[in-house]
Amino acid sequence: MELLRFSAFWCGTILFGNIVIVDAEVMKLRTLCKFCDVEATSCTGKGSCTVECDRTSICANDEEVCVSIWRKKDDNVTLETVCHHPAQKLYGLVLEDYNNSKCEMKEKWGMGSQFFICSCTEEECNANIFFNSNMDSQVVAVILVSLVPLLVMAVIVITAFYFYRVYRQRQAHSKGKKGPSLDFSDGCAMIIDDEGSDSSSTHANNLNHNTELLPIELDVQVGKGRFAEVYKAKLKQGSSVSKEQGFETVAIKIFPYEEYASWKNEKEVFSDADLRHENVLHFLTAEERKVQRQYWLITAYHPLGNLQEYLTHHIVSWLDLWQLGSSLARGVAHLHSDHTSCGRYKVPITHRDIKSPNILVKSDLTCCLCDFGLAMRLDNSLSVDELANSGQVGTARYMAPEVLESRINLENIESFKQADVYSMALVLWEIISRCSAIGEVKEYEPPFGNLREHPCVESMKDSVVRDRGRPEIPNSWINHTGIQIVCASIEECWDSDPEARLTAQCVAERFDDMEYLDKLSDRSDSEEKIPEEIFVVDEK
Numbered sequence: 001m002e003l004l005r006f007s008a009f010w011c012g013t014i015l016f017g018n019i020v021i022v023d024a025e026v027m028k029l030r031t032l033c034k035f036c037d038v039e040a041t042s043c044t045g046k047g048s049c050t051v052e053c054d055r056t057s058i059c060a061n062d063e064e065v066c067v068s069i070w071r072k073k074d075d076n077v078t079l080e081t082v083c084h085h086p087a088q089k090l091y092g093l094v095l096e097d098y099n100n101s102k103c104e105m106k107e108k109w110g111m112g113s114q115f116f117i118c119s120c121t122e123e124e125c126n127a128n129i130f131f132n133s134n135m136d137s138q139v140v141a142v143i144l145v146s147l148v149p150l151l152v153m154a155v156i157v158i159t160a161f162y163f164y165r166v167y168r169q170r171q172a173h174s175k176g177k178k179g180p181s182l183d184f185s186d187g188c189a190m191i192i193d194d195e196g197s198d199s200s201s202t203h204a205n206n207l208n209h210n211t212e213l214l215p216i217e218l219d220v221q222v223g224k225g226r227f228a229e230v231y232k233a234k235l236k237q238g239s240s241v242s243k244e245q246g247f248e249t250v251a252i253k254i255f256p257y258e259e260y261a262s263w264k265n266e267k268e269v270f271s272d273a274d275l276r277h278e279n280v281l282h283f284l285t286a287e288e289r290k291v292q293r294q295y296w297l298i299t300a301y302h303p304l305g306n307l308q309e310y311l312t313h314h315i316v317s318w319l320d321l322w323q324l325g326s327s328l329a330r331g332v333a334h335l336h337s338d339h340t341s342c343g344r345y346k347v348p349i350t351h352r353d354i355k356s357p358n359i360l361v362k363s364d365l366t367c368c369l370c371d372f373g374l375a376m377r378l379d380n381s382l383s384v385d386e387l388a389n390s391g392q393v394g395t396a397r398y399m400a401p402e403v404l405e406s407r408i409n410l411e412n413i414e415s416f417k418q419a420d421v422y423s424m425a426l427v428l429w430e431i432i433s434r435c436s437a438i439g440e441v442k443e444y445e446p447p448f449g450n451l452r453e454h455p456c457v458e459s460m461k462d463s464v465v466r467d468r469g470r471p472e473i474p475n476s477w478i479n480h481t482g483i484q485i486v487c488a489s490i491e492e493c494w495d496s497d498p499e500a501r502l503t504a505q506c507v508a509e510r511f512d513d514m515e516y517l518d519k520l521s522d523r524s525d526s527e528e529k530i531p532e533e534i535f536v537v538d539e540k
């Protein structure tokens, strides 16, 4: 090839065998390039290829550089080798990086075919073409091009989220200045705590994390339980538990410091947001009142008081019975259920002390369950000790036979639900006993009213286990179709065999099926007895 590098005047193109010399006014050395125009090629466009062109030319002027173009359209693969002046466009493209010793292919898009081009200035440098490094950079470029928008989006989303959190925190903070902030959302909605996080199924929800205590003014005592006393109370102005949210008046369950374990258990069960239900007492917050050495549970207040008090002072209509009974069954079914009304998983809970004093009557004459002091989460978190100690708890009068005998199957969580259903049956019986639809209505009496005020486990065992005794269902009661159906359910619910009992959900559905019986109601309004002095009866 050196033979062709001479200094002379050539006009036009002179071919020497396979060598083309173009307009060779060679004042300085012109580039020598492969120059076959377009030819079919076996080069696959990957790795490196040696071009199959056997023509070499001295470029027409000393500015020109060597160019190779690899193209693939369908099965037609071609390689073009030329000299080209970089100041001029080639196929509409400006040559890039022609000051190369190697011809490194770069892919170009929008050329109507797969299109790679390289340019270089060394002698016959377009005889060997390299796809590899180019490909890598193309791949990197493609990755970058696709990743950059994603990264930008991610940065925007994170920044927006950050500012949203800051905004929420500021809002929470400004609320906190007026008073501690609490969450009063209900039902199926996602629950957002004051930190803005989803705490729909955590214990953290509803706990007053603020060091600032709610401004509360205690009013009269409305109840007394095993471990605590319950007070009606007023939330003073300025608290976030404001009038608009309907919590001007609240109930405070006050535990002395010594009953910490009881407060903690109730708080932990109660504060599970998934426990929320219209037939479960609405829990607001828990507080430690260091000065008074007390622990508080703050809940909604229901002026009609507990079901035992209500039945003591009122005769209920069939409609009232239906409302009270079906809402009670729905509350217990919700407690026992492993899913919320939205279908989200929840921990099933056993109440273990269902009785009329632990059920509150809401203004719409529906029930809500309260006093979760003995309640237990039926999940894997139960320790062996907890299980071992969970055999016999509750109020003897309302204890299922297997609980009285301490032969409850601790390994099966259904056993705890079955024991609750037994107690619920006694409460349903109490409601019927005060319903005008049964005919003559006697004074309120608790189930097994013939026994002394606080029967012990042994005497309950004699009645319930040995004698298989249950509260009486007189024939006169079942003249009413609805009452007859409820009594049939009650008898299934207090069966000696826990496995034979209905579930609370089933009882609730039976009530639903009876809705048409509304019209059969004999008396539509509850009759109020002359009020006696109201006091709360609670069995120890």
Ligand code: ADE
Pocket (backbone or CB within 6 Å): 222, 223, 230, 251, 281, 299, 300, 301, 302, 303, 305, 306, 360, 370
């Ligand atoms: N007795 C016990 N808890 C009560 C409450 N939340 N409202 C009214 N009376 C109650």
